[in-house]
Amino acid sequence: MIIEMIVFIYFLYYEYIATVWLIPLLTARYVIYRHILSAIAMIEIKTSAYRRASFALALGSFIVFCNLYLFQPMLPLMADKFNASAIQVNWLLAAGTLTLALTLVPWAVGSENIGRRKVMMLSLFLLPFVGMAMLLADSLLMLTLARGSMGISLAGFAAVAVAYMAEEFTPKALMLAVGGYISANSLGGITGRLYGGFVTEYWGWEVAVIGMAIFSLLGALAVNRLLPEQQYFTPQKGQLRAHNRSVIGHLRQRELWLTMLIGGLNFALFVNLYTVMGFRLVAPPYSLPISLASMIFLCYLSGTITAKLSGRWSQVYSPISGMVLGTTVSAVGMWIAAYNSLYAMLIGLLFISSGAFFTHSLAYAWVSQKAKTAKATATALYLVHYYVGGSVGGFYLIACWQYGAWHGVLAGGMVLYGLIYLLCWRLHCRAQSKEDTAAVLKGTHTAV
Structure with a gap:
């Protein structure tokens, strides 16, 4: 603010001595200089602001995904505890992800009014309270409802974190920050699952929930301290119709919608191949304990690496070709995991994770970039x-x-992977058509 005032006073002096009629021009110049200074002040790579903000966002992401996937390794154990089938007990995972999905847009619309940071912090501070409420559940239905409430709480942070980065970070810093953010997704998913599997087997699921609630509270306090206040957010209060038009407009923008479908199919395969593998490992002939079977989630680490590399890929190559590459790597991994060998299964999961996170990172960043409003x-x-x-x-x-x-x-998985390839091809055709149209218009303008 001091620098802005110095710049303003400097130009005020020279314009004032010329004539008082130039005051409107002065005001316009001040606005211009303010915008110039704001552009320079955006969070850039290799600055302390970037390190603080990117770490805070990564920590928040880590907390969110620890909570979201805490119950995934417990599913076989919960099936025995509640005498339920695999499909019935899958609701403990699906309830969280489904309610998260359904409440993302309301959280995002709310952030357009009150700001991204406030929504993220409210979301994080709700987690420990909802977590402790799970201890009151005495049936599979009640626990499923509590997990649904957890999904609603998690949605706030997940809905607006990348939008916060898009507004506060420079374009180059944004791509790297998104890669780091999604790497934290991976680490959070690994940690939550490993923690849930080990603690549940030895001390019970209640102890796992209490420990996660305490960690969530401490993490929320740390994020609140580190995450910078927003500087470039402009509230859009009282514009619900405008937000509704934005939703419809995004869905009508074919490139965005195709990318969203790619992301949905990619995640449908990735996270649930792990769920199925968990049931496979605890069943004969392997009969692994829950704590040991949950070790498969360490394979997520390969996704942490490829998510980070996706930002560099997009700076050199086409993001669409990267999505095709990631899909291929995941499909190959699914086939490798078909061999009845623990080593082959682990290698297959490494491939699945690497490809899925690479595809997700590129698709997520693509949507953020292509959305103009x-x-x-x-x-x-x-x-x-x-x-x-x-x-x-x-x-x-x-x-x-x-x-x-x-x-x-394998059969069901290849159907979904085939759909991803088809969507990538359609996305490529749309992008190529736009480039050709832009080139023709540019050539016509030059000729004129």
Whole structure:
């Protein structure tokens, strides 16, 4: 603010001594200089502001995904505890992802009014209270409802974090920050699952929930301290119709919608291949304990690496070609995991994770970049497709597993991977058509 006033006073002096009639011009110049200074002050790579903001966002992401996937390794154990089928107990995971998906857009619309940071902090501070409320559940239905409430709380942070980055970070810093943010997704998913599996087997699921609630509270306090206040957010109060038009406009923008569908199918396969693998490992002939079976989630680490690399890929190559590459790597991993060898299964999961996170990072950043307005709503719509895919995909792949074992999973999985390839091809055609049109218009303008 001091620098801005110095710049303003400097130009005020020279304009004033010329004539008082130039005051309107002075005001206009001040606005221009303020915008110039604001552009320079955006969060850039290799600055302390970037380190603080990116770490805070990564920590928030880590907390969110720890909570979201806490129950995934517990599903076989919960099936025995509540005497439920695999499809019934899958609701403990699906309820969280589904309610998260359904409430992303309302959270995003709210952030357009009150700001991204306030929504993110409210979301994080709700987590420990909802977590402790789960301890009151005495049936599978009540626990499922509590998990649904957890999904609503998680949605606030997930809906607007990338929009916050898009507004506060420079374009180059944005791509790297998104990669780091999604890497934290991966680490949070790993940690939540490993923690849930080990603690539940030795001390019970209640202890796992209490520990996660305490960690969530401490993490929320840290994020609140580190995350900078927004400088470039402009509230849009009382514009619900405008927000509704934004949602419809994003869905009508074919490139965005195709990318959202890619993200949904990608996640439907990725997260639920792990769920099915968990049931496979605890069943004969492997009969692994829950704590050991949950170790498969360490394979997420490969996704942490490729998510970070996706930002560099997009700076050199086409993001669409990267999505095709990621899909291919995941499909190959699914086939490798078909071998009845623990080593082959682990290698297959490494491939699945690497490809899925690479595809997700590129698709997520693509939506954020291509949306010219209401970026929070656009990224929230992407996540709606993403988590609805994860929720519905679980019932689809578990049914394939129950009726055809891993061969059924292979058949069902290849159907979905084939759809992703088709969507990538359509997205490429749309993007190429726009480039050709722009080139023709540019050539016509030059000729004139």
